[in-house]
Amino acid sequence: MKQTMLKLTKIALLAAASLAVLSACNNEQASTPKEAAAAAESAMTASKVDGVRFIEKVTRGEGDDFVIPYEKYALDNGLTVILHEDHSDPLVHVDVTYHVGSAREDIGKSGFAHFFEHMMFNGSENVADEEHFGLITEAGGTLNGTTNTDRTNYFETVPNNQLERMLWLEADRMGFLLPAVTQRKFEIQRATVKNERGQHIDNQPYGLVGEKLNEALYPEGHPYSWQTIGYMEDLDRVDVNDLKDFFLRWYGPNNAALTIGGDFDRDQALSWVAKYFGSIPRGPEVGEPEAPTFTINKNRYLSYEDNVALPLIVMSWPTTTLMDKDEAPLDVLMSIIGTGDTSLLYKNLVKNGLAVQAQAGHGCQELGCTFTVNALPNPSGGASLADLERIIRETFEEFEERGVSDADIDRFKMRIVAGKVFSLESVSGKVSQLAAYQTFFANPNLSTEDIARYETVTAEDVMAAYEKYLKGKPGVILSVLPKGKALAPAKPDNWTYTPRTLPEYQPLSENDLEFRMATDDFDRGEKPPVGPAPEIHTPPIWRDTTPNGIAVLGAENNETPTTALQLQIHIGQREEPLDKLGLTALTFAMLDEATTGASKEELSGRLQRLGSSVSIGAGDDYASLVVSTLTDNLSDTLDIAAAKLFSPAFKEDDFKRVKNQFLQAIAQKEKNPGALADDVRRLLIYGGDNAFANADMGTADTISAITLDDVKAFYEVKVRKARAQIVVVSDLPQTKLISEFSAFAQWKAGDAKRAEIHAFPALETDAIYLIDKPDAAQSEIRIARRAMLWDAAGEFYKANIMNFPLGGSFNSRINQNLREDKGYTYGARSGFGANDYAGAFTASAAVRANATGPALTEFFKELDAYRKDGATDEELAFAKNSIVQREALAYETPGKKIGFLSNMLTFDLEPDFVDDQRAALNAMILADVKFLARQYLDKDDMIVVIVGDRDLILNDLTGFGRRIIEIDASGAPMAAQ
Template sequence: MKKWTVALLLTGVVACQQSPSTDESNPAQNIAGVSFVEEVKAQAGKTVIPYQKYVLDNGLTVILHQDMSDPLAHVDVTYHVGSAREDIGKSGFAHFFEHMMFQGSENVADEEHFKIITEAGGTLNGTTNTDRTNYFETVPSNQLEKMLWLEADRMGFLLDAVTEKKFENQRETVKNERGQRVDNRPYGRLWETVSAAMYPEGHPYSWPVIGYMDDLNRANVNDMKAFFSRWYGPNNATLTIGGDIDVEQTLVLVNKYFGTIPRGPEVVDQEPQPAVLEADRYVSFEDNIHLPLIYMSFPTVSLRDEDEAPLDVLASILGGGKTSLLYKNLVKNQLAVQASTNHPCAELACTFTLLALPHPASGKSLADMEKVIRDTLVEFEQRGVEDDDLLKVKAEMESNFIFGLQSVSGKVSQLAANETFSKDPNYIEKDIARYNNVTKEDVMRVYNTYIKDKSAVIVSVVPNGKPETAAKADNWEIKPRTIPEYAETKADDVVIRRAKDTFDRSVMPQAGVAKAVSVPVMWNQKLSNGIKVLGTQSLETPTTSLLIKLPAGNYYQDKSQAGIASLTAQMLNESTTERSAEDMSKELRKLGSSVNISASANYLNININALTKNLDATLALVNEKLQKPAFKADEFARLQGQTIQGIINNKKDAGYLASRAYDALLNADNIAALPSSGTQATVSALKVEDAKAYYDKFVKPANGQIIAVSDLTQAQLVVSLKSMESWQGEGPALDITLPASDAKTGVIYLVNKDGAAQSAIRIGKRSLTRDFTGEFYKSYLMNFPLGGAFNSRINLNLREDKGYTYGAGAYFSGDKEAGRYTAYGEVRADATDASIVEFVKEIDNYAANGITDEELSFMRAAVNQRDARKYETPRAKLGFLGQILEYDLSPSFVAEQAKIVETISKDEINGLAKKHLNLKEMVFVVVGDAKTLRPQLEALGYEVIDYKI
């Protein structure tokens, strides 16, 4: 079941008092053009994001957060413009600029933005929603000035660099993104269908964020420039910087690079516009799916309305995990494979949503699903709100607030969002209060106001050719849009504001002196039952994160029982002999803790996150899960049925089909050739006794591992972990070989997916097992400029130059038992054959001619400067420590890797390329419309073999 989360829990933290806005000691007092607004300081005993807020004379809001715990800086530029600012017939412009802003600006060459940040050891991205667009990067702190130069250049010096060629290329990229995320994905058109039915024509939320392709096709480059000129001025933006920064020095740099950018047109906040429905609107559409879906959406309020918080609590009661009413009435009794409730909120409007996918074995229709959902609402009326309902929400809220503080990027994004939508980075004081103050009466009031006897949009998504299976006949037609007559924007119509500088912006700033990055201080322990513990202390938040790894993963199962490891892990998330799954879920939620058990290739993994004050109580529940599972037949039957339906449904996804075929072709008849979830045949044959037998044989503590990141000392944490020593036993050692298959290489295996808008491609072969300082690691370095970065040869060719795909690349992967090399991409259906040609050209050329001097330099800088990001968060530390424990590494391997990066020669890299990139040794997998693709692929000269999953 989809996990329910309270809206906005990750947008803030507990507040503290603000200092007076006239503070005479502020760093801005001697910087012309910068005005101090306010300061929020840390207070003992409170969870807070300290910050200082400033405004430049041109209207740019600047928020600075100093965090010296890691030598990192995170920069976020949020523009208060999303798809809601677009005009009718010109949808998708905001999202389009999310792409254009990475294509170079006046002083940054084409394709250089990603390269500069990657070479700096950073990571970057951008996102667009209905109400804002943000661009962000995390880099070593000595690279901060370079990031400010980059962001300022695309804010103030973009338009002259927007060429017709770039415009056309990114238009194709957006089409590919839509193809991959909407048209070629099951249920991909649901959200835009709901929006079109919910809101009246012309409402800012009535069109999808990604836009309609007709609108993008109609637009010209000057339309886009005019949109940018209107909305992307500094006075409609918030620049938030956090991390290891000097506040005064940072302000000087911000003013230097941003201060001369002229203001844009004034921007007025949009007024809330919640939808109003006079009657239920039934809408349906057909899709290439296995399971039908019903989606009910009630209009409610708008972002941060006083009723938003109680509506979130209502969503928790109705659909929040195993304790919810929908889970009881639909999922637990196997009427539905999935059911969930949510209350997504945006700046102008919110909706209360309920969805369900009926279980085929139940024989229930979408009409039946609707009735159960409506009966559940009546049941809620009779049940009312219980004390635990409020306790769970408030505990989860506290936990989510605190866990949101574990990265500088998380803190910066919270500050930026609060400023953008409330003009108050410290809005969290109100946020905390409104959730803590929700009463039972509030929840019942909002139910009666917005849900009971109210109208909704009810969308049925049905399999192709089965329109009669909709919940009810359509009574609402989504009519063709009324598009105003297109008035072409001329170049002279675009207002370009130009800055007047006293320095040369064409000169990229040099990085400062890099600060040393320290490997976390680690400690070792071994519990009396044979579990090895590797831990480190992290004092940033009062939390503990644990990863327990038991040698009982997918490799331990027989291929005839593929899927049993995964099902056993799922059963450990269900009832124990002491309490029901619902009671277990309730106890964990009241602690604000999360425990998730899953299977990977080698291990059964137990991921635990808890507030340290609740660690012992959480571990007591973990011990109960691991030592006293109930293995109830009805729970196994439910999970088995959900797994089977998931397998069937996955076959509608091109990416899944490609990976499934690729796994089978690379491996002989062994467990690695099968998906981790199993196949329909193997899972159908399993019984609850098989899961119990698997547990009894393999799920034992001896030779297990615990990786721990906590604010506790070693001595303190070990006291808590000793509660696990009552669990005893040792399972059999892994005895497995994974031979490669004898599949024919150098040919194309074609998997049919009728009418696919995109084709999924995999090209590769079996390769090296994983190591950290040997040939596997060196081959990773070799592949980096070919397929391992955004600006790799493969991605620049297929995405940026040709516009065939939303993304493509290549990578080495492996574990102790096996490894592989894989090139991948999902490409436009009409460019499938051309994409194969380009993949082959890039791989062959690299194998024959090797790495360039520029690429070698880029790889050295990019890889070695990433260390600052390796250990920032508890999650990152868990991954790092997990590698050390699993592969018995010395912490010095990091220094050894750095030395390899600095000293590996061009000749050695080129030798590895020749050795590992022989296309004649590789299999080609293509998933798409076979009747169209077969003649095209054969025309390339390949033997094409039909392959069925």
């Protein structure tokens, strides 16, 4: 695989466009006798399984670098089955995708597709409430579901011994869901969806942009004119029978694709699929959706006010459809206009300080795509939204004059190529591609063709697409204005939202529904057994040291020709003076600007042509330089990384721009209730005398006070003298990698001392700290205390085992209470976090505003009960099973391996620390849980921080016997009651 994949850097992919396939109706074409024999074997095997029809087998041949091998089958009931075997890790990934999203909802019944995603996790005829989450979590797996305009998918990644049980679970909710759907479950999940909307849309700065934009862009009734989450008034006007009707219409096996990837036996998997899915009756026939046609006759201007720090302009135009011939040229245009530091918008708006950020996007969906430009003006630049609109339009004119260069196309092509390679690093990534291609095009084998359409894009194609869809074409121009600032929109509104014309609601009874029943010759109520858990081994690890003394910890990964590297520099916010908070983050942001030999734009262009990324950032204790690249391009990528690290230009213009971006980001962050609650919690626990207790980006006052000389001095005195370490995962061997690290030969670490940790403050545990956020749809709750320091297998590790039943999983007591039983929140959790000098316990949730007091009551009840009685036998067994089995998923991708190695390097661990953890886990008994719970879960030792609408929630907070201390975003008291 490696030798053929290395040809990617030459962009020599056109020959692969012939697709290494394919045949239908049991007539596979294979290019070698070995493949022909395998095809015959597949067909023979499938014929032995009643109700299973072999369709095709796809293999990877020479030059077919992006082909994902698979076998495709169909059941008699119309279910498509795709199998991709990958035996590199002892895990399987199962995906069931239904070809239904919000675009197939009825007028007045928006949000049903997303609502049903929630209902599908709440039990079926043979699976108890919350058992779906419980079984997968206990197995050490991960799971989720997602909904968009055009499809809904459900997926899980589990150890390979769990496959039969996963198929049983997915089949039960496909064929046997409705007997378990009750009005009570409907009400609970309706509340959960409302909380999700409140947390992610109504309570988020700019959260309503998508909804406002689509209402203006599409005509009333167009399937994309509403958001996937829907209108809450639609969910309020319906009942459980409407939801059942939606399921019966769209959730048949003939509207679904089951894709299995990973370490499994093909024949066994097929027999399980036939057993559990084969008897599920077909649903109504489903045709391909049609894209409605519409026109926008003139520019539509609209605006609204929001609780934001900066105004925003968004300009949007309808374009083509997914995989249309014009999609790729428009994507290239998007890159030229507004993607990254090489774009025209960066040059015309960001580089010169007129905007904090400006970018373009081209989002494609099944029935339509949109080309979008957005920009946030920089207050110090003096540009209004009208100015930004004018400059954006002039940018398109500039593009028209300059045309499209070969470099423009090459940069974009390489990004597409590299992205495809990186997507092959995980089984879930490969399965997702197969499932998506099958769902929308009935052909899983489109990866190579997908790449090829970008390979063949020409400058003429890009210009033609621009003229067809954008040049002189009217669109939607949305202005988002900060409340109370009296700023003007781009232009006065000439379009206003007209309330929807909804059909009269006709309630359904169960007699109106056409139920489908399956007949089986086995008992579905009997839970399938699981085989022995796979034996897990940590990846082979090697240690080395570069000639200049940088410690290196590495692992080899031969599944893809990629290299992931992280240079850790032992410097962080902990080292900053209090009057210059944010200095570390600002310094490392400057390392991502121009070097003495090249501009930021030139460096960005080089990275794009390599298909590589180099990111730089800083936290409390470490700064890091992270590299991701195709291995063929490692040397060139490390040269760029080294230039950023060792030769920063520290230009005054760059500094002014970056500093201003920090100031605007700080202002924006103060408008985000969740981020604000986290920052204040941290400050109160660790105290303002410790730099690390503050936000990494500093405060407006401290950033304003930092000079370029401060940055230069910090770089020379602190950064260049800090200890550096490297973690790396690559398909290259150790000796070759060490020679590549000569790029870092200039690093000469000194003996910079770590900053002193000042005494932590006494906690005001008799208080509730309240930060007022007028009109907040939700309240952010944080309940916290200081706790133990980090350790690998000691008290910290055991405390998180103790916490698992309380707040460490979806099935935890806190989440089940606040989300599933009460409907107060979209999610609630608790846990311990620590490093080698500070640690804390935190319980948290975003709850609907009118449930703030009751939610806090339930938090306290759960803490008290768990502290008093600890866990049950069943809860502890559940936690142990989940924690020990999830190791099967821990080392799959280079990113996961990097995280594992980084942890080892940070805390100076040997690989056998996982053995110590297993021993500690196995030895944990109920008495240990109770001891740790009594030691760390006393609510009277905890502070409470709440960010919400004071006028709405204050009365609910007065009955807890705690003082109410009103504070501002910096944690400073405003008033006391």
